Amino acid sequence: MTNGHDPKSGRTRAALWGGAGCAAAVAALLVSLPWAAHDRLPDRLATHWSGGDTPDGSAPLWAASLFPAGVWLLIALAVSVRWRRSWPAVRPWRLIALAPLATLLVGAQASIVRANLDRTDWHEAREPALDVVLILVPAVIAGVVAWRWSTRPTPTPVTAAPELNLPEGERLVWFSRAANPWLQLTAALAGLVSVGALVALAVGLSGSAALWLVCAACGVTALAGAVFSSAQAKVSEAGLEVSFGPLGWPVRRWSPAAIESARAEHRLPSQVGGWGYRLSGLGTTVMLRAGDCLVVRPRGRRTDFAVSVDDAERGASLLNALLRRA
Amino acid sequence: MLLRLDKSDTRPLHEQVAAAIRRAVAEGECRAGDRLPSARDLSTALDINVNTVLRGLRELRDEGLLEFRRGRGITVAEGADGRSGLQIRVRELIAEASRLGYSRTDLIEMIRGTT
Numbered sequence A: 001m002t003n004g005h006d007p008k009s010g011r012t013r014a015a016l017w018g019g020a021g022c023a024a025a026v027a028a029l030l031v032s033l034p035w036a037a038h039d040r041l042p043d044r045l046a047t048h049w050s051g052g053d054t055p056d057g058s059a060p061l062w063a064a065s066l067f068p069a070g071v072w073l074l075i076a077l078a079v080s081v082r083w084r085r086s087w088p089a090v091r092p093w094r095l096i097a098l099a100p101l102a103t104l105l106v107g108a109q110a111s112i113v114r115a116n117l118d119r120t121d122w123h124e125a126r127e128p129a130l131d132v133v134l135i136l137v138p139a140v141i142a143g144v145v146a147w148r149w150s151t152r153p154t155p156t157p158v159t160a161a162p163e164l165n166l167p168e169g170e171r172l173v174w175f176s177r178a179a180n181p182w183l184q185l186t187a188a189l190a191g192l193v194s195v196g197a198l199v200a201l202a203v204g205l206s207g208s209a210a211l212w213l214v215c216a217a218c219g220v221t222a223l224a225g226a227v228f229s230s231a232q233a234k235v236s237e238a239g240l241e242v243s244f245g246p247l248g249w250p251v252r253r254w255s256p257a258a259i260e261s262a263r264a265e266h267r268l269p270s271q272v273g274g275w276g277y278r279l280s281g282l283g284t285t286v287m288l289r290a291g292d293c294l295v296v297r298p299r300g301r302r303t304d305f306a307v308s309v310d311d312a313e314r315g316a317s318l319l320n321a322l323l324r325r326a
Numbered sequence B: 001m002l003l004r005l006d007k008s009d010t011r012p013l014h015e016q017v018a019a020a021i022r023r024a025v026a027e028g029e030c031r032a033g034d035r036l037p038s039a040r041d042l043s044t045a046l047d048i049n050v051n052t053v054l055r056g057l058r059e060l061r062d063e064g065l066l067e068f069r070r071g072r073g074i075t076v077a078e079g080a081d082g083r084s085g086l087q088i089r090v091r092e093l094i095a096e097a098s099r100l101g102y103s104r105t106d107l108i109e110m111i112r113g114t115t
Helices: A009-034 A063-078 A092-116 A130-150 A181-202 A210-227 A312-325 B012-024 B039-046 B048-060 B078-098 B104-113
Strands: A044-049 A054-061 A168-178 A232-236 A239-244 A251-254 A259-267 A276-280 A283-287 A291-296 A305-307 B001-005 B067-068 B073-076
Touching: A009 A063, A009 A092, A044 A092, A054 A063, A063 A092, A092 A130, A168 A312, A168 B039, A181 A210, A232 A283, A232 A312, A232 B012, A232 B039, A239 A283, A239 A312, A291 A312, B001 B012, B001 B039, B001 B067, B012 B039, B012 B078, B039 B048, B048 B067, B078 B104
Parallel strands: A283 A305
Antiparallel strands: A044 A054, A168 A232, A168 B001, A232 A239, A239 A251, A259 A291, A276 A283, A291 A305, B067 B073
């Protein structure tokens, strides 16, 4: 019935058009850079150097101007497609991926034009060694700026955090754990492959470098899988302690004074980018299974730490009660 | 699971640990087959010596509430929730009897005499 303008959808639309405009502007810049200087460029442009002074790849002017723009538009489109509606974690990564890429492509295009400027043949084009640095440094800076900008502090939820009634003179502790049997199985299989490869190398069945690589890769997978396939959380008067793996190591600890607030939240692996120890737009998440997560906001930090453990609601409420008392 | 310990309780600490776990099992905090936190974890969280915690855990094992398994740690035994509630009430009965001047033998006689 109401014809009112929804501010949220308006903002989303503005962001959408802004993003599309920026992508189009970058594409236009990539196309126009060689065209702007086409009077002073050879027919074919040197476009590739393999470390040496002399170029080993060339392209006609139209290809040199259209190809980077095409690559840019393709990647920008692929990253911007909303694969699923419930992917808030991906959104900041778009900017973090696209900003350095745009800087890199524009820098490379400018460098190619500069190298070919006033040459009669593409073989004469020389790549100034400093250009690589001049391209990479702004790209890194763009990445850092995009990261700082897009991981702005997430607003704290407006709903009141649950708080447990903590009777005076009573000591309460809360334990919880969660494990992912699939990750454990993966770790075990990777460990077996790694040990097998190591034995094969040790007895001299094969000495190839590929086998060393398999051994190392599977070893790292097994170790990471074993460590981040289970987690134990403990809330006591000393604060929150989250330990990983069967040995309870590594451990992360927060004293009550170091925590701003705690809450329980329902999270899915698709929201945080998969299983295991995940960094995403929602902060750090130790995702072992979909469902209840204990989420804490460390004091003075911009993002949350979450761990998927059972009975997170009561853990959060006990933690909040301890925070108030501290 | 949530464990409660009364700081003003004057009973020996190992009994308090056992009572806290007994209560947790009776209230359904942990179900049969669930793994308990390790004695070391319980000890640091409750701020009680690890040997005292182990003594409390062994008492619960002797009552049939817990099972100690090599490699699997300490788990809650099958049917422990019902047993645990009964154990709590038996202890309350003994305490009440001793307050009224009856010994354990008197209680046993009373239970025998009850048809």
